[in-house]
Amino acid sequence: MTLQLKGTTALVTGASSGLGIAYATEFARRGADVVLVARREDRLRELADRLGSEFRVTATVISADLAAPGAASALKAETDARGIRIHALVNNAGFGMHDDFIDADAERTAEMIDLNVNALVALTREFLPAMVTARSGVVVNISSTGAFQPCPGMAVYAATKAFVLSFTEALSYEVRHSGVQVLAVCPGATATEFRQVSGLHAERMSESGSQTADQVIAATFKALDGGRKGSMVSGASNKTLAVLTRFVPRRTATSMAARVLS
Numbered sequence: 141m142t143l144q145l146k147g148t149t150a151l152v153t154g155a156s157s158g159l160g161i162a163y164a165t166e167f168a169r170r171g172a173d174v175v176l177v178a179r180r181e182d183r184l185r186e187l188a189d190r191l192g193s194e195f196r197v198t199a200t201v202i203s204a205d206l207a208a209p210g211a212a213s214a215l216k217a218e219t220d221a222r223g224i225r226i227h228a229l230v231n232n233a234g235f236g237m238h239d240d241f242i243d244a245d246a247e248r249t250a251e252m253i254d255l256n257v258n259a260l261v262a263l264t265r266e267f268l269p270a271m272v273t274a275r276s277g278v279v280v281n282i283s284s285t286g287a288f289q290p291c292p293g294m295a296v297y298a299a300t301k302a303f304v305l306s307f308t309e310a311l312s313y314e315v316r317h318s319g320v321q322v323l324a325v326c327p328g329a330t331a332t333e334f335r336q337v338s339g340l341h342a343e344r345m346s347e348s349g350s351q352t353a354d355q356v357i358a359a360t361f362k363a364l365d366g367g368r369k370g371s372m373v374s375g376a377s378n379k380t381l382a383v384l385t386r387f388v389p390r391r392t393a394t395s396m397a398a399r400v401l402s
């Protein structure tokens with residue numbers, strides 16, 4: 141089974157960088173129009189121009205700070221006003237913070253929860269009902285392998301991703317007969333601007349052990365094409381780690397994560 145996307149529209153958050161650019165590009169390559177959302181409008185416009193000319197799709201740019209209150213309902217109102225029906229929602233925008241909890245800036249920590257958790261839930265609430273009514277659609281929520289164990293040094297970030305994983309797997313079950321495919325994607329370290337934004341200097345998380353954004357997108361679409369629902373982990377070594385984590389005591393998994401992030 142291959143996901144049929146021609147003539148549909150995919151909304152990708154965090155489309156100004158990294159995984160978001162790669163997701164938007166793959167949807168466009170498969171013939172879907174795209175709505176590109178992030179704060180840096182210049183980057184979104186550049187991507188929209190490229191996708192429009194390369195794949196002959198309509199690429200709409202909506203610049204928005206999704207951590208701001210009311211951002212999700214404003215985005216839904218904007219797509220409605222433009223007559224755009226969203227068939228696929230990719231909740232990809234997110235960032236991490238590498239610091240001990242008590243040393244991290246409190247406002248930035250709250251902003252991370254607002255973006256990684258609250259905006260993702262609010263956007264899903266805004267766009268999912270029409271998909272269920274239409275009995276077709278796709279929701280992809282970006283979690284992380286950080287969701288599988290506590291991560292000292294990135295305690296709140298890992299907790300937001302654990303939330304995304306749990307929420308998405310439960311939601312996927314709730315709508316399992318609706319014709320809507322709901323999937324959490326758990327990438328491990330991926331070469332994007334994430335490390336720089338998060339202030340991650342951890343030597344053990346070297347770029348050489350990272351996946352590329354294109355590898356994560358290929359794994360995601362292989363799962364979607366295969367009808368996968370619930371969750372998936374990108375990359376063979378990440379899958380192995382995710383399984384191993386289940387079989388070691390929680391304290392051991394926590395101290396292993398602390399060593400990787402130190």
Ligand SMILES: NC(=O)c1ccc[n+]([C@@H]2O[C@H](COP(=O)([O-])OP(=O)(O)OC[C@H]3O[C@@H](n4cnc5c(N)ncnc54)[C@H](OP(=O)(O)O)[C@@H]3O)[C@@H](O)[C@H]2O)c1
Pocket residue numbers: 153154155156157158159160177178179180181204205206207208232233234235236255282283284285326327328329330331332333334335337
């Ligand atoms: N890279 C990794 O190692 C890795 C591993 C596991 C999971 N992830 C997850 O993958 C997702 C994508 O991250 P990435 O690796 O592609 O990082 P990235 O290159 O830093 O991209 C993050 C995207 O999020 C957007 N964003 C940040 N704050 C925003 C806000 N307030 N409102 C709207 N958009 C905002 C950024 O756009 P603007 O700055 O233009 O707003 C950017 O487009 C994130 O959810 C991340 O947690 C990444």
